[in-house]
Amino acid sequence: MxxxxxxxxxxxxxxxxxxxxxxxxxxxxxxxxxxxxxxxxxxSPKAAIDAGIGALKRGNTHYTAATGLPELRQAISDFYLSRYKKQVSPEQIMITPGASGALQLISSLLVDVGENLLLTDPGYPCNRHFLANINGDGILVPTEAEQDFHLTPTLAKENWNDATIGALVASPSNPTGAIMSKQQIQALHKVVTDQQGCLIVDEIYHGLTYGCDAETAVDLADNVFVINSFSKYFAMTGWRLGWLVAPEWAMKDLDKLAQNLFLAPSTPAQYAALALFEPDxxxxxxxxxxxxxxxxxxxxxxxxxxxxxxxxxxxxxxxxxxxxxxxxxxxxxxxxxxxxxxxxxxxxxxxxxxxxxxxxxxxxxxxxxxxxxxxxxxxxxxxxxxxxx
Ligand SMILES: Cc1ncc(COP(=O)(O)O)c(C=O)c1O
Structure with missing residues (x-):
């Protein structure tokens, strides 16, 4: 075997x-x-732990919808409004088993066999493995220290090939902690759009920025996907919960994929996450x-x-x-x-x-x-x- x-x-x-x-x-x-x-x-914050235990005691141990608890999708939508002053419909927010679940869904949604996404080198190693797992590819684009190791518009243009369908970047980045400015994201988005591709922005380290804010790409355009998670800022790594903000056109297929790949994200974790948005x-x-x-x-x-x-x-x-x-x-x-x-x-x-x-x-x-x-x-x-x- x-x-x-x-x-x-x-x-x-x-x-x-x-x-x-x-x-x-x-x-x-x-x-x-x-x-x-x-x-x-x-x-994890005590309020979330208590909310998770409360959910278990109340018997909230069954599947939720594949797209997640409506209350949590709404809470995330409210969070975008209060923190970023951005309107995001809860219908475009999908709860996932960590950012890892979101990355798996996006790869399955967008990438056909032999197609590829541009990735940064250095970058989060699992990205290219998510792609390999669906017989797609990650093109590791060597980035420059002088450019904070970001995928610049020039590099994206140079490395785009016939099988490229988009680019995936993280801001703040793992392993560098560097942040892409609003202008840098917009410029990259323009190149991707010129090529009729998609831009995926991994915002898992949002909230953990020091002396500056990171711009979210949630409302940039309908060829943009944003990934986030409860793992890092919210300190919930072990609960395995994240989310994805996707364009309207993709939601039906994402729902279908999530039903088949995961059925639903963890129910107690979703109830626990509701407590995270409380002011305390x-x-x-x-x-x-x-x-x-x-x-x-x-x-x-x-x-x-x-x-x-x-x-x-x-x-x-x-x-x-x-x-x-x-x-x-x-x-x-x-x-x-x-x-x-x-x-x-x-x-x-x-x-x-x-x-x-x-x-x-x-x-x-x-x-x-x-x-x-x-x-x-x-x-x-x-x-x-x-x-x-
Ligand atoms: C850039 C980046 N994306 C995604 C993930 C996956 O995180 P999780 O599945 O815990 O949300 C990580 C984890 O370290 C990461 O660094």
């Missing part, structure tokens, strides 16, 4: 090897600092955002002092994507070996750039500032000692 051939183009995360090693070291009593995993260290809860999330901002303000200069170079200015998410090639260290050409050695010698776990693309990945590492400042400071001291070794 064998797995389908397309599995050959679906790669595992390199960071998983690191995580396994970190866990083994932890089991042996080593003190490990986890800066490798892409999720908030904060637990938003206030708590904003306090956490301020904490992330302080951490960034601490960690970025601390790493730069050690010789890491951070070409794309991180303004959002909770990541710093740092160039190690200028460091005086024997492994500064090999991010995976660098991360493994760093973990072994110091107990600090970070992610090698090779997880995010092919271009320059050997020279980059990603730090997730998902720990308090004293822990980050401990990590910085350990890294300083490592670099002297």
């Amino acid at each position: 064998k797995s389908a051939n397309r599995l050959k183009s679906i790669a595992p995360f390199h960071v998983m090897d690191l995580l396994a090693k970190a866990k083994q070291m932890q089991a042996e009593g080593r003190d490990i600092i986890h800066l490798e995993v892409g999720e908030p260290d904060f637990s 809860c938003i206030a708590e999330l904003e306090t956490r955002r301020a904490q992330f901002s302080l951490r960034l303000n601490y960690l970025l200069p601390a790493l730069e002092n050690l010789g890491f170079v951070v070409p794309a200015k991180p303004q959002g998410a909770f990541y710093i994507y740092a160039d190690i090639s200028g460091l005086k260290h024997a492994l500064s050409n090999d991010s995976m070996a660098f991360c493994l050695k760093l973990l072994e010698q110091t107990g600090v776990a970070i992610t090698p750039g090779i997880d995010f693309g092919h271009q320059q990945g050997h020279h980059f590492v990603r730090f997730a500032y998902t720990a308090d400042i004293p822990v980050l400071s401990d990590a910085v001291n350990r890294i300083a000692t490592f670099l002297k070794s």
